[in-house]
Amino acid sequence: MLFADIPGLSAVKEQLIRSAQSGRVSHAQLFLGKEGGGHLALALAYATYLNCKQPGPTDSCGQCESCLKYKKLIHPDLHFSFPFIRSEKEKEHTVADTYLKPWRELWAQTCFFTPNEWMLRLSAENKQGNITVNECQNIIRKLSLSAFEAAFKVLIIWQPELLGTTGNVLLKIVEEPPPKTLFLFVAEDEERILSTIRSRLLLVKVPRISTPDLTAWLVENQSLPEEQAHSLALVSEGNIAQANRLLKEEVDLNEQLFTDWMRKCFLKENARDLSQWVEIVAGLGREKQKNLLNYSLHMLRECLMYRYGTPEHVNLIGSELEFVKKFSPFIDHKKLNVMARSIEQSIFYIERNVNSKLIFHTLSFDIERQLKGGTPQA
């Protein structure tokens, strides 16, 4: 995890880098932020930087052995503790490490997940996990071993709010840790952390990610048009998990509407079918209509890319990829150019408040004509 992978938060990043460069690294710190914010990712980026073999002035190198192991969360001196549900079968033997596989899988998907998303991953929706006594004893056991290869042995404890009085088991090791051992507590609610633990931690306050920073990040990482990224960032209020969730819902809806649309245009199902589709889309509102059209453009271009021998550049998976595979034989450069022009024109009309039913009926007609206009050129 690099600092650069986290949107904005430049002041707190600088503060952390300064502490690392000066060698004044407090051995127990509390990264405090809001749900879906950058606090958990930042704790990992900080630990990555501290252990990087060739750290730059503003970030880890991302290339050294330590950085590569940190990236996959497989460094032997990087430990995690987090809430989990103790399964009936495993009972007291269960510790956080039991769940390292789903934990790594979730990180590989997103670095900005919420407690609830973690519980969902454990198939424990609406349940609250715990950090148990056995887990605390496991932490002590693990950290008492000397560091294998790193400058710092790091333990990231996520949601220490759930330690409860069990946390007292950790008091001694947090106060007098083995040499070169670093505790990074990552929390959202300072009040709910056991006060005996809280008082031993140096506070790193992680502010909300600003709208411009989140917008820029969404443009770069999710390939969103600036305008859409901005409205998503505004609604999400710095909560990246929320932005990702909203985006996924929208992508799912767009995918469904788009594939349905192409099928109707292509298969010449009866005109009523298409009218129903136009009714649904007309009720979406201008922003969503524009997003659907931008998504459609993107998918048609992917079809062309797939067809003309560069399928490795098609960055799709699952049902979207399946659609592209099946649909690409019916798209060529000429057809795509005409369809793209019609779609762009429709976006122009939507922005000028032209009747949306009229726009989508006309556009469907244009697309239908292209899709059925003879065999595509090879």
Ligand SMILES: [Zn+2]
């Ligand atoms: Zn490195």
